Amino acid sequence: MHEPLPRRHKRLLRLQVNGRWREDAVADGLLLVDYLRDVVGLTGVKSGCDGGECGACTVLIDGDPVPSCITLAVRCEDRHVETIEGLAGNGRLNRLQQAFHERLGTQCGFCTPGMIMAAEGLLRRNPSPTEAEIRTALSGNLCRCTGYAKILESVQAAADVAP
Structure with a gap:
């Protein structure tokens, strides 16, 4: 039964x-x-x-x-x-999305949404993070393609742009 x-x-x-x-x-x-x-x-x-x-x-x-x-x-x-x-507004990429595009922070793109959302959370709390703070904020996000250098550059570039 x-x-x-x-x-x-x-x-x-x-x-x-x-x-x-x-x-x-x-x-x-x-x-x-x-x-x-x-x-x-x-x-x-x-x-x-x-x-x-x-x-x-x-x-x-x-x-x-x-x-x-x-x-x-x-x-x-x-x-x-x-x-x-939800990050893009009026058909325009937000600063992180734009920086990832311009600085080649994506490869296959699979990790990119999660990576950008983790970075967005950081930049809202800390608009001018150090490289160490960016690394810590992204430490829970894995990328199998880029080696992280372009991802870090992308977040740093977005941090340099006023929101």
Whole structure:
């Protein structure tokens, strides 16, 4: 005899995503990365390791960089979530996106959204970070292509631009 499958409970989740309030019915166990990609349609958030170790899924929650692959969506109730898609305004890249483009801070681009979101969190807290502070802020974000030199240059260039 088979045991019945556990029932998945759903709840209404209210949160702000990239400046817009949303309400969606979500399962209690839905991860934020899956909510953003599958429900909201924001595919800039990447799922790399599913364990909070690579940083590809980094988003800002109330301004703080957080790995969305280990964060339950329901834990974001009434909070502000920002993704890479929310940084550009009026069809223009923000200073970090522009710096990554100009300074060649991307290769394959898979890690770039999470890398930029981690750097954005840093620059909001500290507009003029040292190289050591940038390295620390990005230490949870892995890149398999660049060797990090161009990424560091990109963040430093963005820090030199007034917001």
